[in-house]
Amino acid sequence: MSTVLKTVEPPLPGTAVERRPAPVVRCRRCHRPLRSPESRWEKLGKHCADEPERTRVYVIDQDQLPGT
Numbered sequence: 001m002s003t004v005l006k007t008v009e010p011p012l013p014g015t016a017v018e019r020r021p022a023p024v025v026r027c028r029r030c031h032r033p034l035r036s037p038e039s040r041w042e043k044l045g046k047h048c049a050d051e052p053e054r055t056r057v058y059v060i061d062q063d064q065l066p067g068t
Contacts, residue, residue, distance in 0.1 A: 025039075025040045025043060026043075027039075027043065027044055027045040027048050028043045028044065028048075029044065029045070029048040030045060030047070030048055032045055
């Protein structure tokens with residue numbers, strides 16, 4: 001007659017890790033919280049990923065190059 005007891009062994013001393021909730025990752029454009037792993041990795045929401053990256057345009061007066 002065998003009895004199977006399902007017991008959980010305590011962790012080794014010094015190896016117990018406290019479980020923490022995952023940090024909130026927000027979209028870098030619209031700042032909404034992200035849930036999917038791909039969006040969290042890229043830090044872009046599914047609606048913001050389709051938009052082109054914003055670029056800055058600087059208008060600078062320049063001298064003409066010789067010969068033009």
